[in-house]
Amino acid sequence: MPPSTELKNLDWAAIAGQMDSEGYAVLPGLLAPEQVHALAQRIGGDAALRHEPLSSLDLGRGDLYVFQSDLPDPLAAWRKAFYEHLAPIANRWNEALDAAYRYPALLEEFLQRNREAGQTRPLSHLSRLGESDYMALHRQSEGEHVFPMQVVALLAAAGTDFTGGEFVMTEQRPRMQSRPMVLPLQRGDAAVIATAQRPLKGSKGYYRVNLKHAVSRVRSGQRIGLELSFHDAP
Template identity: 60%
Template sequence: MEKIQLSSLNPNIAHLDWAEIAAQLDLEGYAMLPGQLSEDMARNFVNQTTTMCTSQRSLLESSGSGRGELFYFGASLPAPLENWRTEFYRNLAAIANRWNEILDIDSRYPAELGDFLKRNRQAGQAKAQSHVVSLGAEDHVNLHQSSEGKHVFPLQVVALLSEPTVDFTGGEFVMTEQRPRMQSRPMVLPLKLGDAAIISTSVRPFKGTKGHYRVNMKHAISRVRQGNRIGMELTFHDAP
């Protein structure tokens, strides 16, 4: 089986338009990153990760979180994927620190992912959360946040590893935004095969007419009507 190459994931993360990405995150709470994986690499990646993660398979039904299967990577992600996550973190830490400053949160994130994960372990956060999610017909993921623990990174990366209308129908990636004293605002991210997106993990600042305030974010995957939908979530912090 062909090995995953870092260059196939994205050789130029540092050279993405991070000013535009930051602006989109400020405005919507997510930023689309089209074509982060080629079609061949996305499908090959599915085959490898579901095999590697079989020992850490979890059913969404068991936690009341929906219906379908999660395959957790555990503490050690495949090296190219860990490099990918590390490079994303380096570029997202500045955005995360700016958000904390706006929200008057004292903590700041270190420049390197390894240093941040050390803080996690010192606080008793050692449960890795990054995973592949496999959903068949009638499966879905309920609205949720990956926000457990003292040290929570406010951004994460999601990717779609199968092709809408070809491999599956339904299964839209959905986010909701709850502003104070307002009804929730739903958003559907138009992910295609190989696309990724940076999303808000739980809370983010929103600039209103009277200044910034905190809004609450959740995400979900709607019911798959036919076929098999496979996606991935990468988080930058561990859970207790």
């Protein structure tokens, strides 16, 4: 089944509602076992991946493998199809926040805006975290054209391939303590998450809340994950 059909069959009204209320929406079993295996096998064996130690980025311990050129299938097709479903949500968020910016309907048009603004550094990557490794709280929000959502996925079996390594998000609301959230991901699960900000309705209308995400310390084994971004960095 092509990725566009897979994603079209998802309950997008429910996903939009979860993004509005929580800032994330888990998509159980989105990746088939053979897709999970093929993606995980790219680590260490794909010349198109640029290795970046998390320590060199001051983002924790472990390793990132960044896709330097065009994404391989099925990631390229997923990125395009996901964007087309998420752009209306992103535009509704901007409207709620009285932001004039509107995202184009097609990913290629948005990436052209990225290129014109000097945003040409890919952000989508695989990650590999071993025992005692972790990914610090962060967000990918550099540049003039930042898409407010991204997709993450787990490519290893929690409790079998590794222990610990929970995917964590924090949400900072004005004049309130940060709200922690743990996403219960299993091997093959994906999630749409807010990249850096989202609107939240208060008593006086909508306001921005700030979000970051991280991976807690791996206690044993090896955790492999995926982050799929829709914008590039400067």
